[in-house]
Amino acid sequence: MHRSCHILIFVFVFILVAGSLPAGAEEVNVHGFISQGYLQTNQNNYLAETDDGSFQFNEMGINFTTAVSDRLTLGCQFFARDLGDVGNDEIVINWAFAEFEYKNWLNLRVGTLKGPFGLYNDLRDFDALRTSIFLPSSVYNEWLRDGLNKLKGIELFGTVILGPLGLVQYQTMVGQPLISMDSGTVKFIQTSGGIDSISAIENDDVYGARLIWTTPLTGLRICGTYIYSNMLYKGIASDPRMPGTEIPLTVDTKNAQVCVFSAEYIYGDLKLSAENYWALSDNTATATINIPGKDPIENIVHQDIDVKDSYYVSIGYRFAEQIEAAFYYSEYVSPEGIQGTKEKLKDQCLSFRFDINPFWVAKLEAHVMDGKFGVLPDNDGHTYNEWMLYAAKMSYSF
Amino acid sequence: MKMKFKIMIVAFMLCEVMVSGRISNAFAGDVMIIANKEVPAEHLGWEEVNGIFLGKIMRWSNDDRIIIVLHSNDDIHEAFLKKYVKRTATQFSNVWRQNMFTGKGRIPVEKNSDAELIDYVSKTKGAISYISSDVTLPPGIKVLAK
Numbered sequence: 001m002h003r004s005c006h007i008l009i010f011v012f013v014f015i016l017v018a019g020s021l022p023a024g025a026e027e028v029n030v031h032g033f034i035s036q037g038y039l040q041t042n043q044n045n046y047l048a049e050t051d052d053g054s055f056q057f058n059e060m061g062i063n064f065t066t067a068v069s070d071r072l073t074l075g076c077q078f079f080a081r082d083l084g085d086v087g088n089d090e091i092v093i094n095w096a097f098a099e100f101e102y103k104n105w106l107n108l109r110v111g112t113l114k115g116p117f118g119l120y121n122d123l124r125d126f127d128a129l130r131t132s133i134f135l136p137s138s139v140y141n142e143w144l145r146d147g148l149n150k151l152k153g154i155e156l157f158g159t160v161i162l163g164p165l166g167l168v169q170y171q172t173m174v175g176q177p178l179i180s181m182d183s184g185t186v187k188f189i190q191t192s193g194g195i196d197s198i199s200a201i202e203n204d205d206v207y208g209a210r211l212i213w214t215t216p217l218t219g220l221r222i223c224g225t226y227i228y229s230n231m232l233y234k235g236i237a238s239d240p241r242m243p244g245t246e247i248p249l250t251v252d253t254k255n256a257q258v259c260v261f262s263a264e265y266i267y268g269d270l271k272l273s274a275e276n277y278w279a280l281s282d283n284t285a286t287a288t289i290n291i292p293g294k295d296p297i298e299n300i301v302h303q304d305i306d307v308k309d310s311y312y313v314s315i316g317y318r319f320a321e322q323i324e325a326a327f328y329y330s331e332y333v334s335p336e337g338i339q340g341t342k343e344k345l346k347d348q349c350l351s352f353r354f355d356i357n358p359f360w361v362a363k364l365e366a367h368v369m370d371g372k373f374g375v376l377p378d379n380d381g382h383t384y385n386e387w388m389l390y391a392a393k394m395s396y397s398f
Numbered sequence: 399m400k401m402k403f404k405i406m407i408v409a410f411m412l413c414e415v416m417v418s419g420r421i422s423n424a425f426a427g428d429v430m431i432i433a434n435k436e437v438p439a440e441h442l443g444w445e446e447v448n449g450i451f452l453g454k455i456m457r458w459s460n461d462d463r464i465i466i467v468l469h470s471n472d473d474i475h476e477a478f479l480k481k482y483v484k485r486t487a488t489q490f491s492n493v494w495r496q497n498m499f500t501g502k503g504r505i506p507v508e509k510n511s512d513a514e515l516i517d518y519v520s521k522t523k524g525a526i527s528y529i530s531s532d533v534t535l536p537p538g539i540k541v542l543a544k
Binding site: 029031033061063065067070071073075076077095097099101102103104107114122123125126128129159161166167169214216218219266268269318321324355358397 | 445446449454455456457461463484485486488489491492495496498499500501502504505
């Protein structure tokens with residue numbers, strides 16, 4: 001209620017400010033979207049309680065933008081989503097910024113911004129902008145969406161025209177990620193790290209840069225992303241050898257670096273794309289074991305994270321004005337766990353998109369999955385390597 | 399597992415067969431790129447037109463804002479996209495929808511007729527658009543590509 005109240009005040013002030021803009025300012029543009037999906041798995045639970053089917057899969061947003069002057073634009077988008085335990089339809093500010101345009105090659109944005117990440121992070125929140133319901137999880141992990149998607153900071157961006165070599169769009173950013181304790185990022189850390197609960201998460205500033213080169217070969221774009229950050233979180237773990245024992249745990253992630261290498265080729269109605277995800281970091285986990293009557297014992301484990309084998313390839317084709325289909329193969333390989341094993345998730349996804357009219361989009365999609373990474377046990381407590389995920393979604397936008 | 403994969407392939411192919419009789423573009427004429435006579439350019443290559451209409455290039459060389467004006471006639475719009483932007487109408491629309499929902503770029507203006515479009519471009523500083531090559535242009539407009 002408290003947050004909703006702040007947002008209502010924000011909207012009111014925005015409209016008030018926009019209404020009193022100087023002569024020459026443009027009107028306020030309002031756009032919005034709402035989507036409702038359904039998820040079902042034949043084995044396991046994935047992202048929500050999908051074993052029995054789940055409607056806890058929706059997104060909605062409304063945005064306001066206005067050009068205050070020839071060079072200054074203000075805008076904000078309010079957003080709510082529900083995906084299993086994540087989001088729960090709480091309204092948040094998705095993006096809100098002031099953009100100052102100086103020259104083609106140098107412009108500035110300040111406020112709550114979307115982080116630079118691969119070719120498609122910008123369109124994550126509104127699935128009607130793409131063919132598939134889910135972006136490939138090897139690069140666009142659905143759990144980590146809120147962490148990568150929103151930073152409070154400052155961004156320089158622009159376009160450099162290279163003449164016969166095409167053009168390059170760059171984006172550099174520094175900002176503070178906005179990760180709440182009920183976010184997907186926190187749930188992902190819990191699930192993948194085997195941690196019972198997380199009590200605190202501290203992020204240093206995140207530095208990010210992205211270059212997108214529109215090459216002289218018509219339809220070919222090549223993109224590189226680099227992100228650097230440090231993070232620390234505290235939580236409680238348990239040891240199955242000592243039932244009922246709570247082990248306080250601190251994990252310090254230093255020099256966390258993420259790189260994404262991307263390529264996209266569009267020829268008429270055909271679209272091909274591929275992206276490769278790298279993640280490197282130095283992790284130090286400190287577990288404090290309290291034994292009654294004795295001094296606490298600190299157990300410190302260092303681990304270098306090195307993920308370079310995660311990638312996807314996709315092909316999409318629009319068969320008619322209303323029908324588009326796409327297939328992707330995505331493979332995620334996790335870092336080595338304490339026992340020296342790596343978890344995988346291989347995903348073969350076929351999607352159909354139906355543009356009913358310019359406002360309504362319907363989608364159907366099937367995933368053939370192989371692996372357990374990010375997977376939760378089914379309602380009987382079992383996990384399976386081979387499983388299927390079915391998704392359907394309907395979206396409206398204006 | 400292999401059977402499921404085969405089912406997916408068959409579904410994909412069926413979709414292609416279902417819609418194989420797509421209607422081709424009905425506009426037989428050519429389109430030209432026009433702009434307000436004040437813009438600091440005399441000629442644009444398709445790459446520059448592409449960059450402007452996809453929102454990558456936002457300002458003219460004198461830093462004046464580029465105002466994109468679209469023609470609501472589907473045939474002229476599609477002929478323009480095919481020749482200069484190398485995108486289908488859906489792909490082009492998605493680029494601007496993406497900008498709309500990420501707050502980036504300023505949404506293009508759309509005009510319903512040649513007369514409206516010519517009037518707007520001739521009176522708007524920095525405006526750029528496209529029109530059938532057969533149309534006779536008034537003095538306030540220059541041709542940047544034909």
